[in-house]
Amino acid sequence: MRPRLALVPGEPAGVGPELCVRLAQQAQPAELVAYADPDTLRAAARALRLPLELCEPGQAAGPGRLALVPVPQAAPVRFGEPDPANARAVITALERAGAACLAGEYQGLVTGPVHKASINAGGIPYTGTTELLAGQAGTPVVMMLARPGLRVALATTHLPLRAVADAITRESLEQTLRILHAALVRDFGLGQPRIAVLGLNPHAGEDGHLGREEIEVIAPVLTALRAEGMSLEGPLPADTAFLPARLEHCDAVLAMYHDQGLPVLKHGGFEHAVNISLGLPYPRVAVDHGTALTLAGRGLADPSSMLAAVALCARLGARKLAA
Missing domain, CATH: 3.40.718.10 (Isopropylmalate Dehydrogenase)
Known part of the structure; x- marks a missing residue:
């Protein structure tokens, strides 16, 4: 069985949404279900001039299709310009995906880069996704970064x-x-x-x-x-x-x-490095780079770290399934 992974793009105005669009263009080692605003993903696809069809979980198959659990934003996205009004949507996507992993709906979680300053400016105290997921799971967590x-x-x-x-x-x-x-x-x-x-x-x-x-x-x-x-x-x-x-x-x-x-x-090996949260009841792997606001919406972001994060999370998820 292929593992099933939740996918959270992170900061809407950063490169996370377009990296998710790029993931949808090719076969992946796991079934991916994104937790994101559909309009933001479509805007990223238009900016990259790539096809994107959003569908219900369990229905995605073939290039250009991505399963989605909608998490609406308060304000339309402007790539390169984080809006604190969307901070709640960023946190909600992480919390809902994490809760689904805890409930056994997924064998792992892949996360894109977030913008800490924008989240805090939106009135949400936030130090990092590792700490957020650890608090949600009620377990101590260790951050480990890895590259080949x-x-x-x-x-x-x-x-x-x-x-x-x-x-x-x-x-x-x-x-x-x-x-x-x-x-x-x-x-x-x-x-x-x-x-x-x-x-x-x-x-x-x-x-x-x-x-x-x-x-x-x-x-x-x-x-x-x-x-x-x-x-x-x-x-x-x-x-x-x-x-x-x-x-x-x-x-x-x-x-x-x-x-x-x-x-x-x-x-x-910056391009192939990933961030892993050890100690959670499920594998969580993140990209090891920031939101790259100056590149967002321009099709210039290197997807290597996101691809590496999905590949590693899929391997860890497969081990979880086998166990």
Whole structure:
């Protein structure tokens, strides 16, 4: 059986709608059902001069057809110009698709890029889709980004840098590593995943001279989890942890904060990188780029990350079906 995936374009004025239109032009490894405003998808298709026929879930077949659950917007879309009036529609699409995944209607969720500033300007407190879906599911979630040859998970996500050190506790780090380890086993089929754990400070603290988080927080957690059988290396200095010779011996890297690990991953393969939420009851994979407002509606956006997100979510969904 082919997995069935929910698809949410994200910010209407960004490139998400046109990426969904491009998905509809070719055969996909899963049945896709979009949660979006139909007029926005049609406008994206006209801008790209591509055919698009929207149909009921279960009826899509063939190039140019896309199944749709309508989520109407408050205002017509103007590509490149986010409208806070449409913030509620963006969040509603995510919430409805997430709820359907929790109810077992889909085996996974693929999401396009959102515009955080526009959502907050619309009066909806919002830090990220990962956090939104975690709150809806009532479960802790770990963000992991991946491209061919590298997976990078995050101990903290969308925090100001000055708040990062306080957010990394023994309890939170242990929880993150357990979620990461379990997902690598369950979702990626790794029997004994090898995880490289970065330090927080330069040179991993330099034996306490540049910070004591490695000594007082990170190392004790790694020691305890190694005793349970986990394969963990670290805490490692971040400036040498991504050397190719070191990466050959690990299945994932755990970075302590957002910009410690993600610039390396994106530099080495931005077009094919995706964002995965680990710990949800269903697979969720997102594009690893922003709304690209300057490209929206012009047919210039590279669909590679969206195609990679669908392909990975389909594989994870197929494993879920098989289980």
